[in-house]
Amino acid sequence: MNKNQIPVGPFHPLLEEAEYFNITVEGETVTDIEMDIGWMHRGHEFISEQKTFTQSIFLVERICGICSTSHPIACVHAIEDIDNVEIPLRARYIRTLVAELERIHSHLLWLGLAGHFIGYDTLWMWAWKYREPILQMFEIISGNRNHYGMMRVGGVARDVDVDKIAALSKILDQVDEKMEMIAKAANDDPVLKSRLQGVGILKHQDAVNFCAVGPTARASGVKIDVRKDEPTDAYDLVDFKVIVLKNGDVYDKTVVRLLEIFESSKIIRQCMKKLRTANGPILNSVKEIPPGEGIGRYEAPRGEVFHYMRSDGSNRPIRHKVRAPSFNNIPTYIASCKGIPLADALITLAAVDPCYCCTERAIRINHSAEGAQPIDLLRLSREKTERIRRTIHGA
Amino acid sequence: MGWYNKRLAKSIWVFHMSGSPCNNCDIEILDLLTPRYDLERLGIKLVGSIRHADVLLVTGIFNQKVAPKLKRIYEQAPKPIFVVAIGTCPASGCCFKDSYNAVAKREDILPIDLYIPGCPPKPEAMIEGVAKLVEVLNG
């Protein structure tokens, strides 16, 4: 059969960010996928090495707009690891509270986009509608909807006082109710189930070989979660489960994320309860960073964020390395996309919740691909959902 | 082009283009379409192709790799087209202005008509920006 190449991107209606895929197909089946990235490279590591430690935290927050708490947390962990800085108890709870809120907002965002890609715009509108109260909570805590600026070396920048907690828990109650409705609606729908089950399977061994992290790995039965493996902040003080499923298909990845939303809300409640009583300072002032090196990591919504800092005793890092979770997860496309129909490729690509801004901190229009037929992947994906819906509902 | 602009202002179709942003402005743009802000009630629609667009939303500092592609997309647009820059990045470079990979002069890549600063700008600010654009178009 003839091999065809389908160029996608860098600017394509299905992509929020600029990225480029070259998908090789034989008939309807995907045989190879090639990626070209670099369209978002801004040189964070280089800029960070010219700034002071406190300024670096501001900078890493702007690596990605979705994980804008995970990167600062990992960064301050790295700096604290150089000197084993103690963090006050109240600050630990506040860090966990903000980070878990971010996980809910990120997973809802993904759920909405996944719904959009398979032609379920209702799910998209729902998920994004109920994400708004979370952003409102962030506004109450930090004053901004995204980019909160909460993290400092040795603690947090702002306190969450009792009045705020009362307002927050009221909003969280409403969100929880709606979340259950969405989870039920998504779980009970036979169309959604047959559309996603068995699609884009990432085998356990592949997940290990590609060093996948986060929900992508956990859906394939790899039990890793930085929150449990190396509990920092308040994670050793709160009670939660790590969700691990074994099939590795898109459906399992969806379920992992949905269940994690509930776990997060459980953690947030525990934190809020403790914050009502645990008084004390929120910031240990750190005068200087001694020479040495430190590794900081944190479980972002997409997986493990890794920061490495090296200091020579001055007020600037001499090396700052950032590794975002998507950097490890995106190469798994090579394993999960092979042999699947083209209409499923889109949702498989979306299933790892790729974040290119993170990956590149740093994608190409292929000039040689002239003559290749541009195919609307979004339309293909939606038509397949429609076909399944017709067969199930017999319309 | 006064009569043309007036008709354009009734229903603005926008195309969204990201020139190495941090993703946050992009998400806030999508947020405008969802139930809380729902810009579609004002006739504003996000389209999938530049050839259908009246307004080009652009975010981020433009890095050297993406800049020629941005220029090419602008050239493909039917004129008149209005370029709206969202966020602090296209306006001032934010914290990335020292980067080795950023273009020195963003004005050379795209002629930007309207800046909406903020990191990220609140949806309300974006709506106000669009309202101002409509005002200008109406003369």
Add this chain to the structure above:
Amino acid sequence: MAKMDQFFAEMGGLIGKTIRKPKRIYFDVDKNNLTQVVEYLFNRMHCRLSTATATETYHNLEVLYHFSHDASGDYYCPRVLITDKQKPAIPSITPIVRGAEWIEREMFDFWGIEFIGHPNLIRLLARDHPQGLDKPLRFRRDK
């Protein structure tokens, strides 16, 4: 801890200067022994390769690999020194750890380190860069 002691007992002959901190160990490895140590860490101890950091120091380039042992939360960081700054080259670990492909390509892009035995060593971020770069990305500040 048992795992760590066992690691030192079996691999002690191949590693050099060691810095131990709680949950983190950094140790020097000669580039000829690198594949052996990585093979032990990845296949026998079932560590996960988090990433690798290349750093420029006054006289050398160095590559620091970060292996995470998830069951205990420890970090094993083999450090490889490259003394030849003009034509840096070390053996590739991609044949052992599949996930290292992008990590090594990124280092090649940033610092120009050549990984011998890498299946597809091309620039990761600056591939088809419109300005046709002749230097690694991080050395562009010299221009």
